[in-house]
Amino acid sequence: MTVQSEILALIKQAKTIIIHRHQRPDPDAIGSQLGMAEIIKTSFPDKKVLTPGKQYHGFDWLGQMDTVTEADYEDALVLVLDTANQPRVDGELYNTGKALVKIDHHPNDDAFGDPQWVDVDASSTSELVYEFYAAFKDELTLDANAARLLYAGIVGDTGRFLYSATKPSTMRAAAALMEAGADATEVNRIEDTITLPVARLSAYVYEHLTQLDSGAAYVILTNDIMDSFEIGDASTAGVVPLPGRIDTVKCWAIFVQQKEGDFRIRLRSKGPAINELAKLHDGGGHPMASGAKAQDQQEIETVVRQLDEVARQDKKEV
Secondary structure, three states: OOHHHHHHHHHHHOOEEEEEOEOOOOHHHHHHHHHHHHHHHHHOOOOEEEOOOOOOHHHOOOOOOOOOOHHHHOOOEEEEEOOOOHHHEOOOOHHHOOEEEEEEOOOOOOOOOOOEEEOOOOOOHHHHHHHHHHHOOOOOOOOHHHHHHHHHHHHHHOOOOOOOOOOHHHHHHHHHHHHOOOOHHHHHHHHHOOOHHHHHHHHHHHHHOEEOOOOEEEEEEOHHHHHHOOOOHHHHHHHOOHHHHOOOOOEEEEEEEOOOOOEEEEEEEOOOOOHHHHHOOOOEEOOOEEEEEEOOHHHHHHHHHHHHHHHHHHHHHO
16 A cells, blocks of 8 residues: 555545644645645545644735644544644644644655655655645545645745756646646746835845855845845745846855844755755755754854855865
Protein backbone atom coordinates (compact mmCIF):
# COMPACT_ATOMS: atom_id res chain seq x y z
CA MET A 1 0.00 0.00 0.00
CA THR A 2 1.34 3.42 -0.94
CA VAL A 3 1.45 6.28 1.55
CA GLN A 4 -1.22 8.03 -0.53
CA SER A 5 -3.46 4.96 -0.17
CA GLU A 6 -2.90 4.98 3.58
CA ILE A 7 -3.93 8.63 3.77
CA LEU A 8 -7.05 8.04 1.69
CA ALA A 9 -8.00 5.10 3.90
CA LEU A 10 -7.67 7.27 7.01
CA ILE A 11 -9.80 9.99 5.41
CA LYS A 12 -12.52 7.47 4.57
CA GLN A 13 -12.54 6.15 8.13
CA ALA A 14 -12.66 9.54 9.87
CA LYS A 15 -15.82 11.46 10.61
CA THR A 16 -13.93 14.65 11.46
CA ILE A 17 -10.84 15.84 9.57
CA ILE A 18 -8.86 18.88 10.73
CA ILE A 19 -6.29 20.33 8.35
CA HIS A 20 -3.47 22.53 9.67
CA ARG A 21 -0.74 24.53 7.89
CA HIS A 22 2.21 26.62 9.02
CA GLN A 23 2.27 29.97 10.78
CA ARG A 24 2.79 33.14 8.72
CA PRO A 25 1.34 31.37 5.70
CA ASP A 26 2.07 31.86 2.02
CA PRO A 27 -0.19 30.92 -0.92
CA ASP A 28 1.03 27.32 -0.87
CA ALA A 29 0.25 26.87 2.82
CA ILE A 30 -3.28 28.18 2.47
CA GLY A 31 -3.84 26.84 -1.04
CA SER A 32 -2.90 23.29 -0.06
CA GLN A 33 -4.82 23.47 3.22
CA LEU A 34 -8.06 24.82 1.76
CA GLY A 35 -7.62 22.88 -1.50
CA MET A 36 -7.36 19.58 0.36
CA ALA A 37 -10.35 20.55 2.50
CA GLU A 38 -12.41 21.35 -0.61
CA ILE A 39 -11.54 18.01 -2.22
CA ILE A 40 -12.56 16.09 0.92
CA LYS A 41 -15.77 18.09 1.39
CA THR A 42 -16.96 17.58 -2.18
CA SER A 43 -15.89 13.94 -2.25
CA PHE A 44 -17.34 13.03 1.15
CA PRO A 45 -20.14 15.50 2.00
CA ASP A 46 -21.00 13.67 5.24
CA LYS A 47 -17.62 14.42 6.83
CA LYS A 48 -16.83 17.40 9.06
CA VAL A 49 -13.78 19.22 7.66
CA LEU A 50 -12.15 22.10 9.55
CA THR A 51 -9.25 24.39 8.60
CA PRO A 52 -7.87 26.25 11.64
CA GLY A 53 -5.30 29.02 11.64
CA LYS A 54 -4.94 32.78 11.88
CA GLN A 55 -6.89 34.71 9.26
CA TYR A 56 -4.77 37.14 7.21
CA HIS A 57 -6.60 39.88 5.35
CA GLY A 58 -4.21 39.61 2.41
CA PHE A 59 -5.36 36.03 1.85
CA ASP A 60 -9.10 36.61 2.19
CA TRP A 61 -9.39 35.97 -1.55
CA LEU A 62 -8.36 32.36 -0.97
CA GLY A 63 -10.88 31.65 1.78
CA GLN A 64 -11.68 31.79 5.47
CA MET A 65 -10.18 29.85 8.37
CA ASP A 66 -12.37 27.91 10.82
CA THR A 67 -12.62 28.21 14.58
CA VAL A 68 -11.91 24.90 16.30
CA THR A 69 -12.38 23.66 19.85
CA GLU A 70 -10.66 20.98 21.88
CA ALA A 71 -13.74 18.80 21.49
CA ASP A 72 -13.39 18.87 17.69
CA TYR A 73 -10.17 16.85 17.98
CA GLU A 74 -11.75 13.88 19.73
CA ASP A 75 -11.36 10.93 17.32
CA ALA A 76 -10.36 13.39 14.56
CA LEU A 77 -7.90 12.75 11.77
CA VAL A 78 -5.42 15.65 11.70
CA LEU A 79 -3.52 16.51 8.53
CA VAL A 80 -0.60 18.94 8.78
CA LEU A 81 0.31 20.36 5.39
CA ASP A 82 3.31 22.35 4.17
CA THR A 83 4.92 22.48 7.63
CA ALA A 84 8.50 21.32 8.08
CA ASN A 85 8.64 21.25 11.88
CA GLN A 86 6.16 21.16 14.73
CA PRO A 87 6.90 24.60 16.27
CA ARG A 88 5.70 26.15 12.99
CA VAL A 89 2.26 24.50 13.04
CA ASP A 90 -0.47 27.14 13.30
CA GLY A 91 -2.59 25.72 16.11
CA GLU A 92 -1.61 24.18 19.44
CA LEU A 93 -4.07 21.27 19.37
CA TYR A 94 -2.81 19.61 16.17
CA ASN A 95 -1.34 16.61 18.02
CA THR A 96 -4.42 15.87 20.14
CA GLY A 97 -6.42 14.02 17.49
CA LYS A 98 -6.76 10.29 16.95
CA ALA A 99 -4.24 10.22 14.08
CA LEU A 100 -1.71 12.69 12.69
CA VAL A 101 -0.55 12.81 9.05
CA LYS A 102 2.19 14.99 7.58
CA ILE A 103 2.13 16.06 3.91
CA ASP A 104 5.00 18.33 2.93
CA HIS A 105 7.72 19.19 0.44
CA HIS A 106 10.32 20.62 2.85
CA PRO A 107 13.32 18.60 4.10
CA ASN A 108 11.99 16.18 6.71
CA ASP A 109 14.22 17.28 9.60
CA ASP A 110 11.31 16.92 12.04
CA ALA A 111 9.75 13.57 11.14
CA PHE A 112 6.39 13.85 12.88
CA GLY A 113 3.15 12.14 11.89
CA ASP A 114 2.28 8.61 10.83
CA PRO A 115 2.05 8.23 7.93
CA GLN A 116 4.30 10.92 6.49
CA TRP A 117 4.25 11.88 2.83
CA VAL A 118 7.25 14.12 2.20
CA ASP A 119 8.57 14.79 -1.30
CA VAL A 120 11.37 17.37 -1.35
CA ASP A 121 11.43 17.31 -5.14
CA ALA A 122 7.87 18.60 -5.40
CA SER A 123 7.46 22.26 -6.28
CA SER A 124 4.89 22.77 -3.54
CA THR A 125 2.55 20.99 -1.20
CA SER A 126 -0.28 22.12 -3.46
CA GLU A 127 1.24 20.03 -6.25
CA LEU A 128 1.28 17.05 -3.88
CA VAL A 129 -2.39 17.57 -3.07
CA TYR A 130 -3.14 17.61 -6.80
CA GLU A 131 -1.14 14.37 -7.17
CA PHE A 132 -3.22 12.88 -4.35
CA TYR A 133 -6.41 13.74 -6.22
CA ALA A 134 -5.02 12.49 -9.54
CA ALA A 135 -4.06 9.13 -8.00
CA PHE A 136 -7.66 8.53 -6.91
CA LYS A 137 -9.67 10.60 -9.36
CA ASP A 138 -12.23 7.81 -9.64
CA GLU A 139 -13.02 8.30 -5.94
CA LEU A 140 -12.32 12.00 -5.41
CA THR A 141 -13.85 15.18 -6.78
CA LEU A 142 -11.88 18.27 -7.85
CA ASP A 143 -14.18 21.26 -8.31
CA ALA A 144 -13.26 24.66 -9.75
CA ASN A 145 -12.59 26.20 -6.34
CA ALA A 146 -10.23 23.42 -5.28
CA ALA A 147 -8.44 23.80 -8.62
CA ARG A 148 -8.12 27.56 -8.05
CA LEU A 149 -6.69 27.05 -4.57
CA LEU A 150 -4.13 24.46 -5.65
CA TYR A 151 -3.11 26.52 -8.68
CA ALA A 152 -2.60 29.53 -6.39
CA GLY A 153 -0.35 27.44 -4.15
CA ILE A 154 1.73 26.14 -7.04
CA VAL A 155 2.33 29.52 -8.66
CA GLY A 156 3.03 31.04 -5.26
CA ASP A 157 5.80 28.59 -4.37
CA THR A 158 7.31 28.53 -7.87
CA GLY A 159 7.30 32.32 -8.29
CA ARG A 160 4.95 31.82 -11.25
CA PHE A 161 7.16 28.97 -12.53
CA LEU A 162 10.42 30.94 -12.17
CA TYR A 163 12.17 28.80 -9.55
CA SER A 164 14.19 25.64 -10.12
CA ALA A 165 11.67 23.44 -8.29
CA THR A 166 9.40 23.82 -11.32
CA LYS A 167 9.39 20.45 -13.08
CA PRO A 168 7.46 19.05 -16.07
CA SER A 169 5.10 17.48 -13.52
CA THR A 170 4.46 20.96 -12.12
CA MET A 171 3.42 22.29 -15.50
CA ARG A 172 1.19 19.28 -16.12
CA ALA A 173 -0.49 19.80 -12.74
CA ALA A 174 -1.01 23.50 -13.48
CA ALA A 175 -2.53 22.69 -16.86
CA ALA A 176 -4.86 20.10 -15.34
CA LEU A 177 -5.97 22.60 -12.69
CA MET A 178 -6.72 25.17 -15.38
CA GLU A 179 -8.77 22.57 -17.22
CA ALA A 180 -10.64 21.91 -13.97
CA GLY A 181 -11.65 25.55 -13.70
CA ALA A 182 -8.76 27.51 -12.18
CA ASP A 183 -8.60 31.01 -13.69
CA ALA A 184 -4.84 31.29 -14.14
CA THR A 185 -4.94 34.89 -15.33
CA GLU A 186 -6.90 36.06 -12.30
CA VAL A 187 -4.76 34.14 -9.80
CA ASN A 188 -1.49 35.31 -11.40
CA ARG A 189 -2.68 38.90 -11.39
CA ILE A 190 -3.72 38.79 -7.74
CA GLU A 191 -0.42 37.25 -6.64
CA ASP A 192 1.55 39.76 -8.71
CA THR A 193 -0.29 42.79 -7.30
CA ILE A 194 1.32 44.85 -4.53
CA THR A 195 0.10 47.76 -2.46
CA LEU A 196 1.54 51.25 -2.77
CA PRO A 197 3.41 50.95 0.58
CA VAL A 198 5.04 47.71 -0.64
CA ALA A 199 5.98 49.45 -3.90
CA ARG A 200 7.68 52.21 -1.93
CA LEU A 201 9.41 49.68 0.31
CA SER A 202 10.64 47.92 -2.85
CA ALA A 203 12.36 51.12 -3.91
CA TYR A 204 13.95 51.35 -0.46
CA VAL A 205 15.23 47.76 -0.71
CA TYR A 206 16.90 48.42 -4.06
CA GLU A 207 18.35 51.72 -2.83
CA HIS A 208 19.75 50.31 0.42
CA LEU A 209 20.73 46.78 -0.62
CA THR A 210 24.32 46.01 0.33
CA GLN A 211 26.04 43.75 -2.19
CA LEU A 212 29.33 42.04 -1.39
CA ASP A 213 32.01 41.09 -3.91
CA SER A 214 31.11 37.42 -3.48
CA GLY A 215 27.62 37.95 -4.86
CA ALA A 216 25.95 37.85 -1.44
CA ALA A 217 23.61 40.72 -0.62
CA TYR A 218 21.48 41.88 2.28
CA VAL A 219 19.22 44.62 3.57
CA ILE A 220 18.03 45.36 7.10
CA LEU A 221 14.47 46.54 7.69
CA THR A 222 14.13 47.90 11.22
CA ASN A 223 10.88 48.69 12.98
CA ASP A 224 11.47 52.40 12.37
CA ILE A 225 11.84 51.78 8.64
CA MET A 226 8.76 49.56 8.55
CA ASP A 227 6.74 52.15 10.48
CA SER A 228 7.82 54.88 8.08
CA PHE A 229 6.25 52.90 5.23
CA GLU A 230 3.22 52.02 7.39
CA ILE A 231 3.79 48.35 6.67
CA GLY A 232 3.90 45.16 8.75
CA ASP A 233 6.07 42.06 8.62
CA ALA A 234 3.46 40.07 6.68
CA SER A 235 3.69 42.53 3.78
CA THR A 236 7.46 42.14 3.37
CA ALA A 237 6.97 38.92 1.38
CA GLY A 238 6.56 41.09 -1.69
CA VAL A 239 10.12 42.44 -1.49
CA VAL A 240 11.90 39.15 -0.76
CA PRO A 241 12.48 38.15 -4.44
CA LEU A 242 13.71 41.60 -5.50
CA PRO A 243 17.50 41.21 -4.94
CA GLY A 244 17.46 38.06 -7.09
CA ARG A 245 16.52 40.13 -10.13
CA ILE A 246 19.95 41.79 -10.02
CA ASP A 247 22.32 39.89 -12.29
CA THR A 248 25.30 40.05 -9.91
CA VAL A 249 23.41 38.81 -6.83
CA LYS A 250 23.75 35.06 -6.10
CA CYS A 251 22.23 34.78 -2.63
CA TRP A 252 20.67 37.26 -0.26
CA ALA A 253 19.14 37.90 3.15
CA ILE A 254 16.29 40.19 4.15
CA PHE A 255 16.42 41.00 7.88
CA VAL A 256 13.02 42.13 9.18
CA GLN A 257 12.86 43.38 12.75
CA GLN A 258 10.00 42.08 14.87
CA LYS A 259 8.08 44.09 17.46
CA GLU A 260 10.00 42.26 20.21
CA GLY A 261 13.27 43.58 18.78
CA ASP A 262 14.72 40.43 17.24
CA PHE A 263 14.89 39.83 13.48
CA ARG A 264 13.22 37.43 11.10
CA ILE A 265 15.59 36.41 8.30
CA ARG A 266 14.40 35.50 4.81
CA LEU A 267 17.20 33.73 2.93
CA ARG A 268 17.11 33.14 -0.81
CA SER A 269 19.57 31.91 -3.44
CA LYS A 270 19.98 31.44 -7.17
CA GLY A 271 22.76 28.89 -6.78
CA PRO A 272 24.51 28.04 -3.51
CA ALA A 273 22.45 26.20 -0.90
CA ILE A 274 21.55 28.36 2.10
CA ASN A 275 19.42 26.02 4.22
CA GLU A 276 22.37 24.74 6.27
CA LEU A 277 23.20 28.33 7.17
CA ALA A 278 19.58 28.82 8.23
CA LYS A 279 19.82 25.82 10.57
CA LEU A 280 22.64 27.57 12.44
CA HIS A 281 20.24 30.35 13.37
CA ASP A 282 17.09 28.59 14.56
CA GLY A 283 15.76 28.08 11.05
CA GLY A 284 15.69 25.85 8.01
CA GLY A 285 13.88 25.26 4.76
CA HIS A 286 14.73 24.57 1.14
CA PRO A 287 18.25 24.80 -0.32
CA MET A 288 17.23 27.91 -2.30
CA ALA A 289 14.65 29.38 0.10
CA SER A 290 14.92 29.29 3.88
CA GLY A 291 14.09 31.25 6.99
CA ALA A 292 15.95 31.90 10.22
CA LYS A 293 16.20 34.28 13.19
CA ALA A 294 18.73 36.78 14.53
CA GLN A 295 18.52 38.04 18.08
CA ASP A 296 20.49 41.26 17.58
CA GLN A 297 22.90 43.23 15.39
CA GLN A 298 25.78 40.98 16.38
CA GLU A 299 24.00 37.89 15.07
CA ILE A 300 23.04 39.77 11.89
CA GLU A 301 26.74 40.45 11.28
CA THR A 302 27.49 36.75 11.84
CA VAL A 303 24.84 35.72 9.33
CA VAL A 304 26.18 38.20 6.77
CA ARG A 305 29.72 36.80 7.16
CA GLN A 306 28.43 33.25 6.76
CA LEU A 307 26.34 34.18 3.72
CA ASP A 308 29.41 35.83 2.21
CA GLU A 309 31.37 32.63 2.79
CA VAL A 310 28.62 30.52 1.19
CA ALA A 311 28.74 32.71 -1.91
CA ARG A 312 32.56 32.67 -2.03
CA GLN A 313 32.67 28.89 -1.65
CA ASP A 314 30.22 28.56 -4.50
CA LYS A 315 32.43 30.76 -6.66
CA LYS A 316 35.42 28.53 -5.92
CA GLU A 317 33.49 25.40 -6.88
CA VAL A 318 32.39 26.96 -10.17
